[in-house]
Amino acid sequence: MKILLAAVDLEAGSHKVVARAAALAAQLQARLHLVHVIDEAMVLYEPMVEISVRRRLQQGATQALQQLVDALPAGQRDNIERHVLLGKPPHTLARKATELKADLLLAGRHHLEPVQELFLGTTVERLLRHCTMPVLVVGQGGDRPYEKVVAATDFSRSSHHALQAGLALAPEAGVTLVHVFEPPMLLGFLRHEPMHTDSLMAHQRTRIEQEVREEMSHFIPADDQGRISTRILSGEVKKAITSVVHDSGAQLLVLGYHGRQGISRLLIGNLAMSFLSAPPCDVLVAR
Structure with a gap:
């Protein structure tokens, strides 16, 4: 496994996904891509307002990803690229993973509201439908190698x-x-x-x-x-x-x-x- 993609939603628990992804990348000597997708539904569709909101969301997400990288041990910060994309999260993540030819996609535990989840499934479940590569769902966190x-x-x-x-x-x-x-x-x-x-x-x-x-x-x-x-x-x-x-x-x-x-x-x-x-x-x- 030489290319890893970590889906980072910037919610509570994102640091666990990034920590596990960075540790695995260091262990496997792999390239790590951190990807945050801004849900296109969050962007208003009035032209001038949309541009302003999108820019602020992109700037905030880029800074948040950088902070997560800065919190990693010094030896794990190399070979990490950050991406902030706009689109529907499952489709956009799957498309990016395919574009990068990722060997593994990492994600945290994502949950929708109960009624939404009943009809749409979790983000992770939808990711699994769209991705051809293995998906690692990080639940407990930690950065030690799996024993x-x-x-x-x-x-x-x-x-x-x-x-x-x-x-x-x-x-x-x-x-x-x-x-x-x-x-x-x-x-x-x-x-x-x-x-x-x-x-x-x-x-x-x-x-x-x-x-x-x-x-x-x-x-x-x-x-x-x-x-x-x-x-x-x-x-x-x-x-x-x-x-x-x-x-x-x-x-x-x-x-x-x-x-x-x-x-x-x-x-x-x-x-x-x-x-x-x-x-x-x-x-x-x-x-």
């Missing part, structure tokens, strides 16, 4: 991409690869299946263990396999993953944006959105 990572897998292409992005983002971290299947989906078939419940569960676990081994061999470089441990759990998916994050003390949770489909497999599916409203730690989501 413990939990990556959920449902064996989809999306979860493969997310795991690879997580390994690149945390090159020294220990990684717990987790797959969760839900027993209630199996039990509905038992009236037509003579196999005993325990035996069926054991059979399912054995099959999933084989899938995990295949995933490790096909999608993970040999150098990274030594730092990955695996866990196969049954139960309610979000609860199980959250428990692993808390028990392991992970600073980063890695998820795929699109889940794998198919009734023949018990999969974690797409949980990314459900974790973003109250993330247990930083969350990395990839398509």
